Amino acid sequence: MNDIRARLTTCFATVFPALEPAKIPSATQKTVAAWDSVAAITLLNVIEEEFNTQVDFEALADLDSFDAIAAYLNDRVAAENQGA
């Protein structure tokens, strides 16, 4: 989980360069002004590249905070490990 959060932090820093690193773990769509619909898709695609995975567009609406995305990725990794 720690590794996922660290890599996710890098994704946030890439998409939101103005966001202070310390504020990334608590970032939500409400607290980050730059997190609009375009940024949400960009973030999702950068996460796909970083984690070499596909994120479903249908899940986009629920992925509205750093914690929510970290949890989503954690579930994905766990599911993939089980499948393997």
Add this chain to the structure above:
Amino acid sequence: MMTLTEALRQIKRAPVDSQPFRAVLACGFTPLHLSTFLAAHLQRRLPSRAVDVICGLYGDLAGTLRKSAGKNPSAVAVALEWADLDPRLGYRNLGGWGPAEQDDIVRQVKARLGSLRRAIEEVAAAVPVVIAFPTLPLPPVFHTGSWQAGSAQARLNALVQELAAEFSAHASISIVSAQRLDLVSPAGERYDLQSDLFTGFPYKRAHASALGEALANLIAPPPPKKGLVTDLDDTLWSGIVGEVGPQGVHWDLENHAQIHGLYQQTLRALADEGVLIAIASKNDAATVERALARPDMILSPEKIFPVEVHWHAKSGSVARILKAWNIGAGDVVFVDDSPLELAEVEQAFPGIHCLRFRPGDYASAEAFLTGLRDLFARKRISGEDTLRRESLRSASEFQSQIAQNDASQEFLRELNGSIAVNTDAAEDPRSLELVNKTNQFNLNGQRFDPVEWRSLAASPDAFVWSVAYQDKFGSLGKIAVLAGKVRERKVFLESWVMSCRAFARGIENHCLALLYERTGAGEIVFCFRATDRNGPLQDFLSRLLGRAPEPAARLERREFEQRDLPLYHKIQWSQS
């Protein structure tokens, strides 16, 4: 292929407080990652500028084009897709697919292309425009199977091709090569239906990256190389001429040496376009001379200058060739079949572009020839390009004469030099080209994009002169540009460049004399800035002013005339 993450990081590298480079992206779909990739590829090409890509509203391609002028861009990129020409040719619209719509769709596309043509031509009158015609496959609209090009599909393609052909001849419009795009982004892997339906962005990321790069290549093309130095044995021809003799080397199909013939053919084409071609070979000079004199040589000897054939190191040959051409190693490609020779030259000239010729490797030959062409690619060929080789030859002859005669006034007078000044040279592409590529005799090193150049020239008190020169050694073509403004009997000289081929003839003195005379100015203000490479200009100004030049250095006409500098040339004035 650049990833989205890499693109975002590239954009962040834009230098703070640098001159902006603004491009408008006009497309009918959500620009999303295409704007990101376009910005990233432009930023990579223009590292000293801060790239800003401005997009229009969703679905309003025509409106974005119409409003683009107000954004004061340096370029406009148009990414056209079938759905922009008729919404029924996309997946986000349920307007109907089938026989009843077929003819109406073709009519609609024709009408829409007509209005787009007018809008794009209007924009291109002021700003360079680059266009990608539809890159996505047509949806299954028509009754034919996907394996058949039915009548409607063929007519739609013909309409688009017709407009592309027309635009490709336009001076300010460039078209993305569909052939190249097909190679780097396979057609079946471009469309993303889910992304199109959920976000309005129709491309997979890899295709957006490829298209962004293609558009950026047209907006800010890589500077073309100027010269090529080639080896002979197993490169320009097949065989070792010292072993098999001049008649034993080949470059034809019959002798399975066609790759060498194709290489010669490419070099001949490059030479005809003004690229400098030289030879560096470890060989016996007399044997090589007889081989080069063979009438069936595709690259004839008069297209080659200089020829360095001896048994010494090739780095020494390259050094002499660069001196004769008076260009830097970074502008040159070196081709040899020997990895050892390539390494030796690369070590001596780290900036040179080394290419290995692989005689028996048919698999890589096509890419080699295409890559070679790309290194020298330019949008158009000017008269000066084709003059360059002869001009360098005559400059070389001039330099050897001047070394013998110590540049005496008598010698310079006997050159019978003449100067042709065009006082309306802003629109001549050669003027901007000279300003942007000249380093040594350059007043301040300032570069301009076409829009900035036009803006400088548009001021009512502005002047843009080009200067062509010829003497008994031949024509040097257009060799200097002077641009600036005349205000209250003062010339503010903002840009002044002169080709190094024209040094030592007193042309620079005459240019200033003409500037005083033609404008009636009592003073010239030089908008000077020292650069790493404009030493020759600094030396000239130091001699002229009697002190080291400073920014906004001034020279009164009275002082200039007191210098009583000899002016050798006949003058011819013109306006293009």
